[in-house]
Amino acid sequence: MVTAWKLSGREVVLRAKNALYRNDGGFRFTDVTKESGAGDDGWGCGVAVGDVDNDGDLDLYVTNYGPNRLLLNQGDGTFRDATGRSGTGDPRWSTCATFFDAEGDGDLDLYVTNYVSAGWDEIIAAERTLLWKDQLVMVGPVGLPGARDIFYRNRGDGTFEDATAAAGLEDIGAFFGYTAVATDYDDDGDVDLYVANDSNPNFCYRNNGDGTFTDVGSWNGSGMSGTGDAQAGMGADAGDVDGDLDLDLVVTNFAEDVVTLYRNAGGGFFEDATASSGLSVATFKPLSWGVAFFDFDNDEDLDLVIANGHIYPQADEIRERIGGYGFNAQNQLFENDGRGRFSEITADAGPAFRVEASSHGLAIGDLDNDGDLDLVFVNVDAAPTVMENVGGNARSWLTLDLRPPGGRNLLLNAKVLLTAGGRTQLREVRTGNSFASHHDLRVHFGLGENDTAERVEIRWADGTKKVLTNVKARRILRVTPD
Amino acid sequence: MKNRRVLIGLSLFAVFVVTVGGLAYAIPGKAPRTAPGLVSTYAELATVLLASKKTEASLVRAICTDAYQAASLELAQAAGSLRNGDREGAAKHLESAATAVAMIATEGDKAVARVRNRLLEGGHHHHAKAEIAERYDPGYVIIEKTEKKKLLDEAGALGRLAQTVRDGTAQPEALEGAGQNLSALYLEAVK
Numbered sequence: 001m002v003t004a005w006k007l008s009g010r011e012v013v014l015r016a017k018n019a020l021y022r023n024d025g026g027f028r029f030t031d032v033t034k035e036s037g038a039g040d041d042g043w044g045c046g047v048a049v050g051d052v053d054n055d056g057d058l059d060l061y062v063t064n065y066g067p068n069r070l071l072l073n074q075g076d077g078t079f080r081d082a083t084g085r086s087g088t089g090d091p092r093w094s095t096c097a098t099f100f101d102a103e104g105d106g107d108l109d110l111y112v113t114n115y116v117s118a119g120w121d122e123i124i125a126a127e128r129t130l131l132w133k134d135q136l137v138m139v140g141p142v143g144l145p146g147a148r149d150i151f152y153r154n155r156g157d158g159t160f161e162d163a164t165a166a167a168g169l170e171d172i173g174a175f176f177g178y179t180a181v182a183t184d185y186d187d188d189g190d191v192d193l194y195v196a197n198d199s200n201p202n203f204c205y206r207n208n209g210d211g212t213f214t215d216v217g218s219w220n221g222s223g224m225s226g227t228g229d230a231q232a233g234m235g236a237d238a239g240d241v242d243g244d245l246d247l248d249l250v251v252t253n254f255a256e257d258v259v260t261l262y263r264n265a266g267g268g269f270f271e272d273a274t275a276s277s278g279l280s281v282a283t284f285k286p287l288s289w290g291v292a293f294f295d296f297d298n299d300e301d302l303d304l305v306i307a308n309g310h311i312y313p314q315a316d317e318i319r320e321r322i323g324g325y326g327f328n329a330q331n332q333l334f335e336n337d338g339r340g341r342f343s344e345i346t347a348d349a350g351p352a353f354r355v356e357a358s359s360h361g362l363a364i365g366d367l368d369n370d371g372d373l374d375l376v377f378v379n380v381d382a383a384p385t386v387m388e389n390v391g392g393n394a395r396s397w398l399t400l401d402l403r404p405p406g407g408r409n410l411l412l413n414a415k416v417l418l419t420a421g422g423r424t425q426l427r428e429v430r431t432g433n434s435f436a437s438h439h440d441l442r443v444h445f446g447l448g449e450n451d452t453a454e455r456v457e458i459r460w461a462d463g464t465k466k467v468l469t470n471v472k473a474r475r476i477l478r479v480t481p482d
Numbered sequence: 483m484k485n486r487r488v489l490i491g492l493s494l495f496a497v498f499v500v501t502v503g504g505l506a507y508a509i510p511g512k513a514p515r516t517a518p519g520l521v522s523t524y525a526e527l528a529t530v531l532l533a534s535k536k537t538e539a540s541l542v543r544a545i546c547t548d549a550y551q552a553a554s555l556e557l558a559q560a561a562g563s564l565r566n567g568d569r570e571g572a573a574k575h576l577e578s579a580a581t582a583v584a585m586i587a588t589e590g591d592k593a594v595a596r597v598r599n600r601l602l603e604g605g606h607h608h609h610a611k612a613e614i615a616e617r618y619d620p621g622y623v624i625i626e627k628t629e630k631k632k633l634l635d636e637a638g639a640l641g642r643l644a645q646t647v648r649d650g651t652a653q654p655e656a657l658e659g660a661g662q663n664l665s666a667l668y669l670e671a672v673k
Contacts, residue, residue, distance in 0.1 A: 142620075143603050146596070173592030173599070200595060201588070216577070218584035219637035228587070228631040229619070267645045269638070 046436025056406030103211025113177030226272025290362025298446030309358030365440025
């Protein structure tokens with residue numbers, strides 16, 4: 001859990017440490033922050049996870065307002081700070097990050113989004129100067145200078161180099177960067193990069209096949225909404241919502257704007273399917289952050305969950321005028337009809353979805369290993385909301401615990417195609433999606449009424465494949481490469 | 483640079499007027515009025531400020547024209563590559579054309595967007611009147627929303643054309659008319 005600092009007026013009254021909780025099963029967690037060494041006390045914003053040193057365990061990268069931290073897993077439940085040696089301690093205001101292998105050389109590179117350029121004195125001295133719906137609120141991001149994103153190329157020896165310009169990822173507009181999704185959206189075997197930017201067009205960096213990139217977002221349909229508007233991108237995720245075996249994109253935006261669904265039209269192009277997917281009306285009012293596709297009811301399609309919460313505490317003063325969503329707001333759950341059309345079912349999703357908080361972070365995982373996916377929301381100025389999925393496992397399921405041995409990245413951006421009952425589903429393993437968050441890396445499939453998956457094809461990140469046949473359902477299956 | 487020199491000159495002149503003669507117009511028994519020197523200085527400044535808006539419009543038009551010319555050149559090169567049987571080369575030129583057309587739509591690339599953001603940060607809106615401003619995205623100067631959408635659609639069409647050229651499904655005459663279509667869109671957008 002990544003945490004920021006607590007201010008009282010212009011004084012820092014608490015430099016909160018990040019916390020690492022060990023899952024003991026049965027929704028019981030133990031705080032192992034101290035003994036793990038993972039408790040960085042920077043002004044935390046987000047986290048990405050990956051095996052950056054290819055030693056077979058998962059390392060942490062924490063984004064901060066201030067220097068970011070790379071924490072290497074020592075394999076015994078402890079971490080050591082490798083920021084200085086690695087050269088990844090970007091000192092600016094970083095928001096989100098993602099690991100991926102840009103050039104296919106087997107080690108994980110790192111893309112970090114930066115938000116605005118503001119010194120500590122400016123932050124502390126900030127006053128409410130913007131008039132928003134007759135309320136005086138803090139200005140930003142428009143009104144503040146942006147900060148450029150950075151791309152670190154892994155040299156493979158524990159150090160990284162700033163390869164932003166060389167890779168064609170130079171953020172020359174210094175847009176207000178938020179969520180970066182590393183995904184092979186055009187299914188050509190290399191990893192592309194989609195970046196949601198606040199108040200500016202989003203980037204869609206197509207991998208040229210050699211670890212350099214071309215931003216094609218201005219003409220492939222994913223950089224701006226279907227009406228040609230640059231929105232206020234916050235969170236993002238990729239998943240196959242319509243069952244056509246390619247990856248669609250979703251981006252959350254500011255209040256009084258929709259959550260945009262970009263349907264993958266094939267050939268590397270996207271179409272704005274927000275209206276046809278049924279998301280327009282239900283997502284228009286709240287200010288949305290974390291977002292994730294997941295099959296909560298194991299009915300063989302990807303549903304959608306959205307974390308909501310306003311940035312202005314003053315939203316509470318005019319709550320009725322802005323659609324009932326104040327600083328604290330309900331999160332939303334949408335059910336997929338199997339063809340990519342969503343219906344909001346928040347009201348019927350149980351008491352946990354009636355909790356109002358200012359949720360930003362959102363992570364998905366089967367926390368109790370019972371075959372359905374649970375949710376964790378990270379809230380502003382409040383404890384996190386942990387939601388147990390009750391009854392999602394009434395239908396059949398299969399979870400794949402992909403365990404490559406280390407040596408080279410095989411896990412991140414691996415794809416899995418599972419066929420059950422004649423229906424094929426697609427998943428891709430990623431980190432740093434949603435909003436500044438990291439999901440359970442295990443690959444979960446709902447199987448509906450099927451007791452067996454006829455075929456499971458794992459396409460490891462290096463392009464090699466492993467095929468399993470007639471896999472029995474309702475279990476967590478550990479899979480290693482051949 | 484010239485405008486900057488004029489502004490500095492006017493500022494210095496205003497300071498001089500206030501220092502030397504500003505108080506002369508607070509004559510006892512007569513209604514106070516603004517010193518004529520200050521008024522004339524302000525008038526000069528107004529001329530510069532109003533001229534700067536015209537300069538801004540001209541500059542943004544030049545940015546769009548530059549992008550249009552780049553797009554036209556890329557289209558011509560794409561046609562040439564296709565005639566020579568170089569499908570990959572043609573596709574790359576078409577994608578570059580798509581990027582350039584999108585740059586017309588967005589009044590420049592991301593570096594220009596940064597300048598635009600900076601102007602917005604400073605509270606500068608080229609179109610101050612609300613009813614006019616509604617026709618434009620924030621900070622845009624000449625490309626109206628409707629024209630922006632048409633240009634972005636054209637950019638997308640060129641990108642898709644590149645895809646068909648690359649995979650060999652494009653018809654030989656596929657590029658015919660693309661230049662004329664772009665020309666018409668451009669002229670409509672910057673009129």
